[in-house]
Amino acid sequence: MNTRSICFILVLLLLTGRQLIAQTPGDGFINGDLLPNAPELAARGNYGVGVQTVKLVHAAQLDVLHGKAGQHPLYDRPLTVEIWYPALAVANRQPIVTYASTLGRANDPKRPLIPFTFLGRATRDAKPDLSGGAYPLVIVSHGYPGSRLLLTYLTENLASKGYVVVAIDHTESTYGDLAGFPSTLLNRALDDGFVLNEMARLSGKASTSFLAGLVNPDNTALVGYSMGGYGALNVAGAGYSPQALSLFGQMTGGSTALEARTQASPAYKSSLDPRVKAVIAFAPWGMERGVWDATGLAALKLPTLLVAGSKDDVSGYEKGIKAIYEGAINAERYLLTYVNARHNVAPNPPPLASMLPGVSADEYMHYAEPAWNEHRINNINQHFVTAFLGIHLKGIDYKKYLDLPGPEATEGWPGFKARMAVGLEMRHARP
Structure with missing residues (x-):
């Protein structure tokens, strides 16, 4: 065996060892664990966490990737979901789960x-913990592309x-x-x-x-x-614009299937769900x-x-996310900004598998932030999502964690250790 081959094997063993160390229960850092400078509400709650995979089928949906405008076939749309929930502890069993995901792109x-x-x-x-009643x-x-496992640091944290x-x-x-982008444009809100x-x-x-119960x-x-936010805002009341319908039509040879999700559509207004808070x-x-457009953003009231x-x-x-914040004039809204961050402010950190030889650097950069530590982003997200949902779904008085001293103030943030809010901005506006 030549020297080059030996070096390659040593590097591979080193990387594999790093992966095992980083994923050994009790020894290594798992997505969502706390860094020493994590803000207060990033810590886990008191519930154990269970997880199950469920397969659903949304029957008789328009297949906008096939057929032509006005003549799209129908198909039964399969949807796999991962569900995290408060759970009872299992005797003599560590609460560790292995998730299986994929790097790359099918197309x-x-x-x-x-x-x-x-x-x-x-x-x-x-076994579910029913002591808290109905939760x-x-x-x-997720984004495009993505997976149901892209934000496990947050999904587990919330279940706890x-x-x-x-x-x-x-x-x-x-x-x-x-597959083709029109499917994502149409189906996010519907899913x-x-x-x-x-x-x-x-x-x-x-x-x-x-x-049950x-x-x-x-x-x-x-x-x-990302595209998940595009769909979620629409479900919450921000109807799409005529320009969105035109864009969809250009991609699909004139299809108007997205019309039912536009602000001008009576069908859209009747679809708004009061269960979403x-x-x-x-x-x-x-x-x-x-x-x-301005009309659609003004209709967002949640x-x-x-x-x-x-x-x-x-x-x-x-002209993107901040413009949404400024245009949603009838909603109480917050804008948390990671200064100098790019798009990857939500997902788990890059998987160590993406560092192995032969894997494209694009797989690493799909998850990575150039100017921020992703684990720190995760902890900060856990903190603010806990505060926001605690207020609006549980009635907990967490307002002090969100009503902060001006967008560019970096001291005096409740729940943050001294000097640890640098690089963050928080904006808050009411209707």
Whole structure:
């Protein structure tokens, strides 16, 4: 064996060792664990966390990727969801779960699909803890492409605080089945609404699901990242603009299927769901492309938390996410800004598998932030999401954590250790 081959094996062993060390329960750092400078509300709650995978089917949906305008076939749209929930501890069993995800893109031969696993702090199929009654529901929607496992640091954290959290694999929008963009434009809001209805059904008195009696669907929040934010804001009341319909038509040869989600549509107004009480949008896409106009943004009336990087080069900041914040004049809203961050202000940190030889650097950069530590972003998100949902879904007096001393003040932030708010801005506006 030559020297070059030996060096390659040593590097591979070193990287593999790093992966094992970083994912060994009790020894290493798992997504969502606290850094020493984590803000106060990032800490986990008192509930154990269970997790289960459920497969749903949204029947008879328009297949806008096939057929032609006005003649799209119907298909049964499969949706896999991951559900985290308050759970009872299992004797003699560590609360550790292995998640299986994928790097790459299904439609890009230069970025082949590469499976990887990572650990979380939950127990697969644990018995639900019904001591808290029916828990508020949080529906989580990933980016394009993405997966239901993209925000496990947050989904586990919320379940430990007494929420049932449901993250969707949006069909034709995941790493493994990525397809044409029009499907994502049409189906994000529809998937969210369908999953809410399914959670209501599965938690009902007649249900034989583990969710029976566990969920209060009348007390729901939406969390979306990138295209997930695009859909969540629409479900929350921000109807799409005529320009959005025109953009959709250009991509589909004239299809008007998106019309029912536009602000001018009577069907859209009748679709708004009073069970949704609040919305959180991380780096929501669309404003720079005219997806919303002043009328649509003014129709958003639910409490809203926007999270953005000031250098976001996918969704845009000044004419993108900040413009949504400024235009939603009838909502109480917050804008948390990571100064100098780009688009990746929501997901788990880059998986160590993306550092292995032969894996494209694009897989690492899909998750990575150039100017921020991703684990720190995760802790900060845990803190502010806990405060926001605590106020609007649980009635907890967490307002001091959100009503901060001016957008550029970096001291005196409740819950933050001294000097640890640098690089952050928080804006707050009321109707």
